[in-house]
Amino acid sequence: MSASNSILHVNQLDAWFGNFHALKNISVDVKDHDVMALIGPSGCGKSTFIRCLNRLHEEIEGAKVSGDVFLEGQNIYGPGKDPVVIRRRIGMVFQKPNPFPGLSIYDNVAIGLKLGGMRDRHQVEEHVHQALCGAALWDEVKDKLKRPGASLSGGQQQRLCIARALAVQPPVLLMDEPTSALDPISTGRIEELIQQLKATITVIIVTHNMQQAARIANRTAYFLLGEMVEVGQTQQIFEAPVDTRTRDYVTGQFG
Amino acid sequence: MDFAYRRRKFVNLVSLAGIFGLAVLAAVPFFVVSVFVLDKGLGAISWDFFTQLPKGPGEEGGGMANAIVGSAIMVGLAAVLSIPWGLAAGIFMSEYGDSRTARCLRFTTDLLASTPSIVVGIFVYGLIVVYTGFSAWAGAAALTVIMLPIVARTSEEMLKLVPDHVREAGLALGLPRWKVIVRLVLPAAKSGVITGLMLALARVAGETAPLLFTALGNNYHSESLNQPTASLPVQVYNYAMSPFEEMQQQAWAGALVLVLFVVVINLSTRLLLRSKQGWSS
Numbered sequence: 001m002s003a004s005n006s007i008l009h010v011n012q013l014d015a016w017f018g019n020f021h022a023l024k025n026i027s028v029d030v031k032d033h034d035v036m037a038l039i040g041p042s043g044c045g046k047s048t049f050i051r052c053l054n055r056l057h058e059e060i061e062g063a064k065v066s067g068d069v070f071l072e073g074q075n076i077y078g079p080g081k082d083p084v085v086i087r088r089r090i091g092m093v094f095q096k097p098n099p100f101p102g103l104s105i106y107d108n109v110a111i112g113l114k115l116g117g118m119r120d121r122h123q124v125e126e127h128v129h130q131a132l133c134g135a136a137l138w139d140e141v142k143d144k145l146k147r148p149g150a151s152l153s154g155g156q157q158q159r160l161c162i163a164r165a166l167a168v169q170p171p172v173l174l175m176d177e178p179t180s181a182l183d184p185i186s187t188g189r190i191e192e193l194i195q196q197l198k199a200t201i202t203v204i205i206v207t208h209n210m211q212q213a214a215r216i217a218n219r220t221a222y223f224l225l226g227e228m229v230e231v232g233q234t235q236q237i238f239e240a241p242v243d244t245r246t247r248d249y250v251t252g253q254f255g
Numbered sequence: 256m257d258f259a260y261r262r263r264k265f266v267n268l269v270s271l272a273g274i275f276g277l278a279v280l281a282a283v284p285f286f287v288v289s290v291f292v293l294d295k296g297l298g299a300i301s302w303d304f305f306t307q308l309p310k311g312p313g314e315e316g317g318g319m320a321n322a323i324v325g326s327a328i329m330v331g332l333a334a335v336l337s338i339p340w341g342l343a344a345g346i347f348m349s350e351y352g353d354s355r356t357a358r359c360l361r362f363t364t365d366l367l368a369s370t371p372s373i374v375v376g377i378f379v380y381g382l383i384v385v386y387t388g389f390s391a392w393a394g395a396a397a398l399t400v401i402m403l404p405i406v407a408r409t410s411e412e413m414l415k416l417v418p419d420h421v422r423e424a425g426l427a428l429g430l431p432r433w434k435v436i437v438r439l440v441l442p443a444a445k446s447g448v449i450t451g452l453m454l455a456l457a458r459v460a461g462e463t464a465p466l467l468f469t470a471l472g473n474n475y476h477s478e479s480l481n482q483p484t485a486s487l488p489v490q491v492y493n494y495a496m497s498p499f500e501e502m503q504q505q506a507w508a509g510a511l512v513l514v515l516f517v518v519v520i521n522l523s524t525r526l527l528l529r530s531k532q533g534w535s536s
């Protein structure tokens with residue numbers, strides 16, 4: 001099945017939007033505490049791929065998936081598996097910061113815990129504090145936890161969304177171009193944060209920015225037209241790609 | 256070139272003036288109606304109008320307390336019946352809206368919304384009144400049928416305004432779909448939904464036709480919900496047709512109260528929600 005220290009094992013994954021075959025026969029292993037970057041041109045299936053990992057893809061009308069994804073040894077597409085349970089083990093951060101409208105900073109982070117059934121207020125507070133610290137946001141918001149989440153700047157909102165995902169303590173965090181809507185300083189903060197996060201969790205990040213992949217990821221996968229062309233150590237992908245299509249892309253000769 | 260430039264400027268000015276003028280004209284009917292009703296009705300409104308029962312034909316004084324209470328009861332009942340029901344339908348159409356069932360439901364709701372209210376009255380007459388007689392219940396049932404599609408469609412539209420990323424973020428946190436809807440989507444649409452409910456309320460409060468042969472009317476306070484019950488619009492209708500000057504005066508006063516009710520509902524909804532708007536882009 002999966003290698004001993006791999007937290008996520010994808011086996012022959014295919015995905016469709018209606019008749020469009022968006023992902024073709026993807027198989028890959030992600031090791032515990034890896035930061036894996038997914039690169040490739042727009043529309044190549046990177047986002048679709050990570051949305052298959054937390055079973056969010058199937059929420060779209062007409063979307064379909066086949067294949068197996070093992071998270072901590074369990075097939076999330078196995079019979080009787082509940083997507084709700086799986087999504088608590090694998091967090092997600094989206095392209096645009098999307099704090100919940102109308103909720104305070106505190107409630108944005110607490111809501112996953114509260115609605116997930118955590119009743120003890122002190123326990124919730126403790127988890128929120130930890131998550132906000134984990135997202136490097138605590139010092140900036142500790143005096144205004146009751147203010148609306150939407151009152152923060154774009155970069156802070158994105159870290160709030162990271163805190164929201166971290167609060168339920170998933171072992172894996174999916175990030176779908178988390179910095180593409182942010183300025184360079186906010187982007188730097190989030191990249192720094194990802195470096196810290198890998199001490200405790202595994203991160204799979206979609207990025208359009210190859211420099212970003214080179215800076216933060218120890219492994220990189222190149223997607224093209226729904227296929228995973230190549231996956232390997234980041235340095236190897238950028239400096240000595242095996243596949244010519246990967247070489248064309250990373251050297252900027254693509255298209 | 257200079258001519259072309261001046262021509263463009265001129266056409267722009269004329270078009271703008273035209274649009275502005277028509278926009279202002281659109282507001283005119285409401286002001287004319289208000290001023291007219293205010294002029295005719297203000298003289299007849301007094302404390303007695305709200306507290307007294309109607310006097311006999313030709314007698315001075317009296318009021319429409321029975322009609323005001325009757326309207327409040329029937330509109331209240333209709334709200335209690337139609338709001339949870341319509342809201343549920345609205346949620347279904349918005350959140351599960353691409354299914355065949357939802358499309359059929361949406362179409363049916365639109366048909367119901369555009370059904371003439373007199374038809375709704377006849378329907379309830381045949382369904383309820385024929386067996387149990389005129390009553391507040393029958394009136395409320397008719398108002399419920401009118402209110403239901405408005406509540407369903409406005410809440411659907413308001414829920415659809417909540418961006419999909421809110422739903423996705425909720426699902427990605429491992430929240431079950433119903434919790435995402437009830438705890439995240441619905442609160443985000445709250446102000447819009449409440450506005451819709453209030454407008455639906457204001458709309459049915461002024462409905463006359465569906466009450467004519469369901470609640471019928473009553474010159475006194477009804478003792479139970481199973482009795483014929485007075486309502487403001489029906490009483491206005493009856494009194495306006497009367498040959499007696501005093502009753503016509505009372506009808507104007509009733510019309511004024513109806514208009515004021517609609518204005519107050521709209522204003523208070525706006526004030527209530529002003530500070531609680533919205534989500535970030």
